[in-house]
Amino acid sequence: MTEPEPDPRRWRALAVCLVAGFMTLLDVSIVNVALPSIEVGIGATESDLQWIVSGYALTFGLVLVGAGRTGDAIGRRTMFIAGVLVFGLSSVAAGLAPSSGVLVAARLFQGIGGGLLNPQVSGLIQEMFTGRERGRAFGLLGATIGVSTAVGPVVGGLIIGLLGVETGWRWIFFVNLPIVVGAVLLALRWLPPPRRRHADQRLDLDPVGVVLLGLGVAALLLPLIERGRGDGFSFPWWTGLVGAGLVAGFVAWEGAYTVRGRSPLVELALFRVPGYSSGATVSAVFFAGFTGIFFVLTIYFQQGLGYSALGAGLMVTPYAAGSAVGSALGGRLVHRFGRLLVTGGLVLSLAGLVAVDVVLTAVDGPSLPWALAGPLLLGGLGSGFVISPNITLTLHDVPVERAGTAAGVLQTGQRIGTAAGIALIGAVFFGLGAASGDLTNAAALAIRVAAAVISLALIASAVDLRTRQQEGRVSPEATDTGKPAQRHTRS
16 A cells, blocks of 8 residues: 655645744743833833743743643644734734733733644644654754744844834834734645544543643742742742642643543653653753853843843854754754764753853953854754754654644743753852852853753763663664655645
């Protein structure tokens, strides 16, 4: 029997997914440089500014797993479009916000929109691509993640510089609107339609599991994202312990729910899929290290060296360039080298951070940007070899019908890792900087902490590499059947 041809629309569908995903991930960092303008424009307080940033990260992380599970159940195109629409409408509300309270609420809904659509992107890649093509697709996704994180400050600085402090910040939200309209129209045309369920097939979304996991993730994230702003935090440290307890309760509930023959939010068997648990661990720990780098450097360049928001953003563009190149190459090479490529990328990333530390303490004045360009480029290249290949390897053996859930769990780990890393690295930077008044040494020490965190990811990846070598599955080539993705017909 001849296998069906791949869907000819798959690369166009991927382009739609990546542009929408880029839009939501860009909004994680683009707002940072607009905070002073927002403070002037609508009189936002320090607490308001904190929640404009933190609220987005919080709701983004809260809905990821539930959105992935729902997309698996009712159709990824449906959830993708819903997420884009929620994001677009809340972007309009944010841009028109007459007060800081309205802006905070709009950012909360923006985060929900981003959380709804992002797991669908990984799930759709699993659905539409196989073999080497899947690696290339995840390579482009990795480049999107890396570049969107790094260019946010540059784009925000450009918009505010062109349109002014008073109203320029509103346009960092309004620029989303053409993307939203285009994404919805093209998604309806190119994304594969939902599979039809049998009339007797019950839709089971595990509402108790959704609530337990949502409350657990919220309790874990709240003290971290508030502490990461460097302004103190109102949620006590033991809130995180409550969150851990709720997550443990969630795991127990999912096990009992499965025994009863129901369909859980997260099948615990997912963590027994070869490479999934180890890959998710590497992802969470690496995101804790590499996102903290941008947080510290952009603040240091502005507060310590007197750069403008745009100048600070331009300073980290070598990292973005390296990440884009590394992700594109990594997507093509992962099928051949597998976990070895990720481990090597972590070594390059670590080497780049060590070089950044050396440059910060040894070079100053006008030559600093040029001296930092090489180390940041190297670190970004290593990051590109980590992010997209690790996604490919982590999801490689996950059944397609659970791809959205698996992606949601993976991205939730990334969000928790990001919040924890910024809290830790930010605490070191702000604490030492406030105590000594020497922001250069504070930034260098914070970079060393980030390097230590990435070293932990390197250890986890090396252990997984060793396990794969013993089992004879170092790369996807060892297990791939090479079958093409099935063609999808429109309903």
